[in-house]
Amino acid sequence: METAETKDLKKIKKLARLGIISFMAIHLIFEIYFGFANNIALPLLFNFFVSFFIINRRISNGKHYKNPFIAGFLVSLFVFSIRLVLGIVIFNCLAIS
Numbered sequence: 001m002e003t004a005e006t007k008d009l010k011k012i013k014k015l016a017r018l019g020i021i022s023f024m025a026i027h028l029i030f031e032i033y034f035g036f037a038n039n040i041a042l043p044l045l046f047n048f049f050v051s052f053f054i055i056n057r058r059i060s061n062g063k064h065y066k067n068p069f070i071a072g073f074l075v076s077l078f079v080f081s082i083r084l085v086l087g088i089v090i091f092n093c094l095a096i097s
Contacts, residue, residue: 009059012068016055019072020048027080043083051076 002010024044031040055068055075065071 012059012065013056015068016059016065016072016075017052019069019074020051020055020076022069023051023073023076023080024048027076047076047079047083051079054079 024047027044027047028040031037031043036043051072055072059065059068
């Protein structure tokens with residue numbers, strides 16, 4: 001039998017996951033628009049699993065969000081931004097040498 005708190009956590013995690021999935025749609029459009037359609041699955045899956053791990057861990061540790069959907073979306077955006085910046089830096093370093 002699940003307690004009310006466990007049901008609440010599952011509901012919060014589900015809403016956060018929906019925010020992550022919503023950002024994945026934007027991420028998919030970005031990847032296709034900039035011509036990375038041949039290698040699209042890996043960045044999307046990486047972003048999803050890293051974002052879900054971060055948000056899931058924060059929720060499990062007791063972090064409360066007023067809007068878990070927005071929290072999941074923003075965590076996914078943050079992971080995407082870090083990956084994008086690292087990709088630009090690495091690409092520019094390889095182009096210089």
